[in-house]
Amino acid sequence: MQQSTKQFLEDLKKHLVEPLCLSKDNTYVDLATNQRIEFDLLSVDENYLPPNDPLIQVLAIILQTMQEGPFEFTRLGVNELLKSYLRRVNTDNEQSCTLCYLECIYQLSLYGLLENYPYTNFFWDYLCKCFDTISKYLIEYSLVFACQVFLYKVSVMAKDAAQKNLHTSSIQHLLHNIEIWARAEGYYELADDAKNKRFNLETVWV
Amino acid sequence: MIITDLYIYIILSIAGGLLTLLGSVGIFISIIVQRRLDRLQEILEEFINLSYRSEINLTGHMYNLIEKYQMNYIFPQKPHFLILRYIDINIFFIILLWTGSLLSFFQPPLRPFLFLQLLPLAIGIYASFFFRRLLRNTLSPGNPLLETIIPSPIKMRSISYLSHYVNLSVKSILKQARLSLHLQLYPEKNGNTTVRVLLKEELSCDDFFYYLILQDNKDTLFISLGEIIFHFSPDPITGKPVPVCRNLNVPLGLFSMQESPQDLSAKLLIFTRGEKHPVLYSYLLEKGTGFFFSICNPDIMVNHQILYKINNEQIKILANSTSIPYFNELSSFFHLDATRYYLNSPASSNVSSPLKTCSDGVFID
Numbered sequence: 001m002q003q004s005t006k007q008f009l010e011d012l013k014k015h016l017v018e019p020l021c022l023s024k025d026n027t028y029v030d031l032a033t034n035q036r037i038e039f040d041l042l043s044v045d046e047n048y049l050p051p052n053d054p055l056i057q058v059l060a061i062i063l064q065t066m067q068e069g070p071f072e073f074t075r076l077g078v079n080e081l082l083k084s085y086l087r088r089v090n091t092d093n094e095q096s097c098t099l100c101y102l103e104c105i106y107q108l109s110l111y112g113l114l115e116n117y118p119y120t121n122f123f124w125d126y127l128c129k130c131f132d133t134i135s136k137y138l139i140e141y142s143l144v145f146a147c148q149v150f151l152y153k154v155s156v157m158a159k160d161a162a163q164k165n166l167h168t169s170s171i172q173h174l175l176h177n178i179e180i181w182a183r184a185e186g187y188y189e190l191a192d193d194a195k196n197k198r199f200n201l202e203t204v205w206v
Numbered sequence: 207m208i209i210t211d212l213y214i215y216i217i218l219s220i221a222g223g224l225l226t227l228l229g230s231v232g233i234f235i236s237i238i239v240q241r242r243l244d245r246l247q248e249i250l251e252e253f254i255n256l257s258y259r260s261e262i263n264l265t266g267h268m269y270n271l272i273e274k275y276q277m278n279y280i281f282p283q284k285p286h287f288l289i290l291r292y293i294d295i296n297i298f299f300i301i302l303l304w305t306g307s308l309l310s311f312f313q314p315p316l317r318p319f320l321f322l323q324l325l326p327l328a329i330g331i332y333a334s335f336f337f338r339r340l341l342r343n344t345l346s347p348g349n350p351l352l353e354t355i356i357p358s359p360i361k362m363r364s365i366s367y368l369s370h371y372v373n374l375s376v377k378s379i380l381k382q383a384r385l386s387l388h389l390q391l392y393p394e395k396n397g398n399t400t401v402r403v404l405l406k407e408e409l410s411c412d413d414f415f416y417y418l419i420l421q422d423n424k425d426t427l428f429i430s431l432g433e434i435i436f437h438f439s440p441d442p443i444t445g446k447p448v449p450v451c452r453n454l455n456v457p458l459g460l461f462s463m464q465e466s467p468q469d470l471s472a473k474l475l476i477f478t479r480g481e482k483h484p485v486l487y488s489y490l491l492e493k494g495t496g497f498f499f500s501i502c503n504p505d506i507m508v509n510h511q512i513l514y515k516i517n518n519e520q521i522k523i524l525a526n527s528t529s530i531p532y533f534n535e536l537s538s539f540f541h542l543d544a545t546r547y548y549l550n551s552p553a554s555s556n557v558s559s560p561l562k563t564c565s566d567g568v569f570i571d
Contacts, residue, residue: 162266165262165263165264167262176499177494180494180497181495184496199453202266
């Protein structure tokens with residue numbers, strides 16, 4: 001990939017400023033989510049397109065840097081993606097926004113854990129550091145539902161990473177941090193959830 | 207009606223048959239033990255091999271291996287009792303037949319020569335009981351006879367055992383145990399903060415002596431020393447033995463602080479029985495919500511400047527060219543007596559004053 005950092009970032013930001021598609025009331029029919037489908041609905045659906053999700057473009061760009069290198073671009077990409085998440089997340093959209101961003105990160109982390117990806121350790125360490133910062137931000141702004149989704153997704157990633165013998169102590173630490181904060185603030189369900197996730201992070205072994 | 211002259215031979219041959227059966231039970235048991243020994247050796251070897259790969263996260267894997275070892279270590283209770291009962295009944299009948307046949311030839315009066323005649327019987331009875339004891343010990347391995355061949359699962363978490371009997375890097379095992387410090391802050395009404403110092407272990411490794419010193423810049427706030435040994439009782443509900451725990455917290459003591467700094471530094475020295483240089487951990491503790499925690503991984507190294515030897519459960523410092531505060535002054539208190547001591551204000555109090563004992567139990571959190 002022959003392009004400068006500036007070009008790369010401009011390319012990313014172009015997509016990241018587009019609005020997210022968080023609303024679920026679109027007319028495009030997805031067979032996995034619609035349980036019952038009528039014939040009329042299918043014929044109408046022919047004219048509809050799925051909503052334009054800017055994160056898919058961003059994901060594609062970052063995945064390309066993971067395939068072709070350099071690692072620096074991957075890191076910048078993840079950083080921009082997560083920064084745009086922090087800019088966007090608020091009390092109105094905390095659950096859906098966290099979910100769609102972390103879904104992207106999850107897909108990236110799955111690629112990063114592949115046998116033939118050379119920078120697995122770097123990538124995981126970088127993600128851990130980012131997660132730590134994000135957890136502190138979410139706590140500071142009391143985004144409880146975002147925390148819930150966040151720790152669920154992060155623990156899934158950490159579990160996969162632990163299976164690949166990567167270190168998860170920083171993830172355990174952030175889970176502990178969330179737990180203490182949640183207990184002090186009275187969100188007992190979140191605290192118990194965090195504790196449970198922390199205890200089960202490394203127990204499953206295949 | 208069996209002819210009386212022949213009857214005694216029949217009885218003795220039955221006794222002989224029973225003895226043969228007893229012998230074959232012995233062979234059966236030895237085959238089982240042999241198989242178990244193979245399995246346990248394999249697991250132990252796998253465990254040791256793992257410890258050489260210290261760079262990656264193997265805590266979960268090690269935990270599973272110890273659990274697996276525990277599983278192969280205990281012989282199931284039911285066959286255990288069945289085999290023992292069979293041996294008992296067998297020996298009882300043999301002795302009955304022997305004494306019966308001897309008694310049937312007994313003719314009064316009682317003479318001292320009789321005792322000499324009864325000597326082979328006594329030797330036979332003794333030999334059978336000894337054989338029974340041997341088989342019982344082989345079936346249940348928690349005894350001095352087999353302890354050296356098959357170490358109990360508790361030994362897998364003992365740093366001293368692993369470093370003493372198996373040539374293994376203490377540092378790499380401790381790395382997987384992931385020792386870290388956690389300071390819980392409890393603000394008080396008078397403005398002071400009570401701090402509870404906890405040593406967190408991801409994998410419960412024990413059987414070592416530690417010396418911890420907590421500093422704020424150059425001021426020493428807290429010192430703790432002692433031996434860490436765990437006794438995990440079997441699970442109260444399921445009755446399963448607990449060879450190893452995860453997410454363990456060891457309380458090391460309390461101290462109070464006037465103002466709360468942003469970060470603290472700590473040094474932790476680990477002394478084990480099989481080594482001569484301690485392992486040194488250097489922590490940087492950062493403040494979080496209501497606690498101090500070592501965020502980045504600690505710097506772990508073997509400290510070659512300190513040389514020690516363990517004699518009669520006492521650590522003797524042979525050489526020390528480090529400048530760790532209060533280390534030389536307190537070295538006379540380095541006893542391996544399974545107790546944790548602490549000193550909460552080393553600067554103001556007299557160092558030679560008796561240390562306080564931390565009696566809080568370990569807990570999982």
